[in-house]
Amino acid sequence: MTLMPTRIPEEVVTEIRERVNIVDVISPYVPLKKQGRNLFGVCPFHEERTPSFSVNEDKQIFHCFSCGRGGNVYSFIMDIEQVSFPQAVAKVAPIAGVDLDDKYLSNETTQPVDEKTQALFDLYQDATKVYHHILVNTQTGEHALNYLHDRGLDDATIDAYMLGYAPGDDFLLNYFQNKQVDYQLLRTSELFVVWDDGSLHDRFSNRLLFTIRDERGRPIAYSGRRLEADDTQPKYINSPESDLFDKSNELFNLDLAREPIKKGKQVILFEGFMDVIAAFQADVKNGVASMGTSLTIDQVHLLNRYADHITVAYDSDAAGQNATKRALDLIQQNSQMSVAVAHIPDNQDPDEYLRSHDAAALADVLLKHTENPIAFNLRFLKRGLDFSNQNDVFDYINQALMLISSIDEAVVRENYLRQLADDFNISLEALSDQIRPMLMQRQANRPTQGNEQAVPYDADVPPMPPVEQVAPIGDTAQTYESGMSRVTRAEQVLLAWMLRDNDVWLEVTQQPDFTFSDVSYETLYMLATGYREQHQLTTISNLNEFMDYVQKPELIRILSTMDEIPEALFEDRNQVQAYVQVIMQDEPLQTQITNLKRDLAEAKQMQNTSAIAQLSVELINALKEQQAMRN
Structure with a gap:
């Protein structure tokens, strides 16, 4: 210990x-x-x-x-x-x-680590050193080292990221067995695959390894890239999730980038590991990458702790642009960070641009050649449209106007309207007439009037309507006056109700398989369970004391909002089941439908007929299920 x-x-x-x-x-x-x-x-x-x-x-x-x-x-x-x-x-x-x-009064900020977890950390640390040694000091790793040098990485950068090479023939297994490391520890580590006969074998063989480290710099996983031109093997093999590694909570390079991010309050989100490393070598130290292009809410929350501004610098291909769109929506809905999109010339990714130019050019692109979310989304809306077809033109103009109507600044809004008018040879007056109802609707939906700032709950502000009265609009859950999505507000009110009313606590917890969809609310629910048992409580009325027990800032922030919920929302007990339904049925199904529509659009763009057929069936079944629930 x-x-x-x-x-x-x-x-x-x-x-x-x-x-x-x-x-x-x-x-x-x-x-x-x-x-x-x-x-x-x-x-x-x-x-x-x-x-x-x-x-x-x-x-x-x-x-x-x-x-x-x-x-x-x-x-x-x-x-x-x-x-x-x-x-x-x-x-x-x-x-x-x-x-x-x-x-x-110790300055130590680490949390206690049990012996098993510490043994896993030590195992990964040892494996990382071995893999790195093979890469930089042996003939076996020479071709992988040459590959990295050809990609423009110097030895100092290779050492900083503890890049490695995994040879074949179960090299790592033999290494640890010679050190008499316990079989169960090796099996738990996910460094090895288990065959049907129970034998262990190296998970990574003949691959260049990118070492994934946690926020404190401890190795916890790897991503292995094949170097041979063998299309029968996947290009990358990644560590599965383990006791140390939860890919939804980790960001590549956060251990090195955290202080530069905190100092400048800015972070750059890249798509690939090589993009981050290339930027680092170009003296752009505040770059991170998600584990793949699927950015998660937890990763957004993590970055929001350190940064006020984020630049998304994903690849320029179709997959990268789709991922950029998803990332922008996720960041804007779940953080207070301002967002920009890096526009790298010639459809290159950051690593390619660095190799074809120089470090100063890459740094300049990431800093200055950016576009705001409105400009990106207007460009994104044009993809796949035929502007010789009037239907496509009218469809684009309508979607563009809806997007422009979300801009608060009148001067900026007019500038985009003029661009739209010039692009399609339409009068500014006609566009102004068409956007006016959208602006009026948006004004009517504002949570407050005559006040630019977000305001606390107040007796003079009408309470949130019951959950069943607020239906999703299109593919996006309608937001309430606080800017929360439908499911987030349901989770906030329900958890607050459970903490203060034991009957509600029992009603919810006795339902089979109930869980909060957001990991933060589920964590608070689990902590509340332990707190109630430890203090022999039936309610948690003193949120201040519960905050001391919780300790984690991101969870305390959620608790701090609960004290401002209108009392009127705790009066109708029928709403408990309405909130449960939103959390466990309505929103997950709506999210599934949204994702299916997005994947179907991408499959159509790629002309993947088998995927189109499968996704179409899944979408129809999901829509039928949604209709049945509403009936």
């Missing part, structure tokens, strides 16, 4: 928090002004002109209604100082007049 600082007792954590006023802790960082029952100031976590950072002195919590950060005094210190929970408690203790024992 790794030696760790002694955990601060719960009663000490509570005593320190109760002996300070959150206003006294926040005021040195944020000038606050009384406004109604709360104090408001300009949020210290993002740039804004209108104060949306609120502090509730009675409840001793804070919440920013723009960027979503929130919590108690400890979570504020964790966010503003970028420290761990124990360090935050230690920083608040002197303000509370509490002398904290030295055994709690």
Whole structure:
């Protein structure tokens, strides 16, 4: 067991928090002004002109209604100082007049690691060193090393990323068996495949290895690229998920890029490992890549902790552009980061552009040659259309106007209208007439009137309509006044209801197979289960104390929003089942339909007849199921 600082007792954590006023802790960082029952100031976590950072002195919590950060005094210190929970408690203790024992004051920020997990970390560390040694020091790895040199990587970069080479003939298995490493540990590691007879064999053979490391720089997985021209083998083989590796939560290169991202508040999202590495060698240090082109909500949330702006620099081919579209939608719906798309000339990916130009040219493209999401989406809408066909022209103009109507700035909106008018030789007046109803509808759907900032829930603001009254619009779930999607709001209200009402808790938990679809809400539900049992509670009415138990900033932010939910939403018990249905049936099915439509469109574009047939059947069945549920 790794030696760790002694955990601060719960009663000490509570005593320190109760002996300070959150206003006294926040005021040195944020000038606050009384406004109604709360104090408001300009949020210290993002740039804004209108104060949306609120502090509730009675409840001793804070919440920013723009960027979503929130919590108690400890979570504020964790966010503003970028420290761990124990360090935050230690920083608040002197303000509370509490002398904290030295055994709690270690600067160590790591979490306790059990012996089995530590053994896996050690195993991957050892494997990485072996693979890297084979690549850079042996004749066996020479052709892989030459390949990397031909791709423009120098030895310092190869060492920084601990790139490796996996030879054949079960080399790694023999290496660990000679060291008498336990069979069960090897089997659990996912470094090996298990045959039917129980024997182990190297997962990676005759492949160049990209080492995937966690946020602390520890090797946890690999992606192996074949170097031979053998189309019978997949180009890449990736580690499966394991006790160490969850691909939806990891980002390649975050261990090296985290500090540059935090310093500049900007991150570049690449498609491939080589793109990240090439950019790094070109002195662009703030690049990361998702595990494949499927960016996840958890990865977006992770980047949102460090960056205010993100540039998507995926490949220029069809797959890369489709992935860019999905990434833009995901980022805009699930973060407060501003977004741009890098437009690399000549349809090259970043690695190719670096090799055909130089480091300065690549850095310049990533910094200056970008387009905003509106410009990208307008260009994306044109794909596959025939503008000699009037139906395609009218369809594009209508979709383009809907997109342009989402722009708040009138001058920017008019600029795009003029471009559209010039492109299709249409009068600006005609386009203005056509977009006017869209703008009026958008204004009518705004959550507040006469106020640009997002505002807290208030008695004067009508409560959210019951879930069953809000239906999806097209392929996108309608959002509520807070900007949340239908399923996210259902999860927020339902979990808050479960915490405060034991009857609702029992009603939901007794339903077979119930889970929250969002991993953050499911994690909070699991933590609440343990907290209730540990403290012998039937309700969790004190969210401030529960925040101390949760400790993770991203989860505390969710809890901080629950205290502002209108009481009217907790009155009709019939709504409990409505929320459950949205979480477990309606939204997953709608998401499935959306994905099927997207995949079908891509299959049609690629003229993949077998995929078109299969996806069409799946889509029809899903639509039938949706119709049956609504009837």
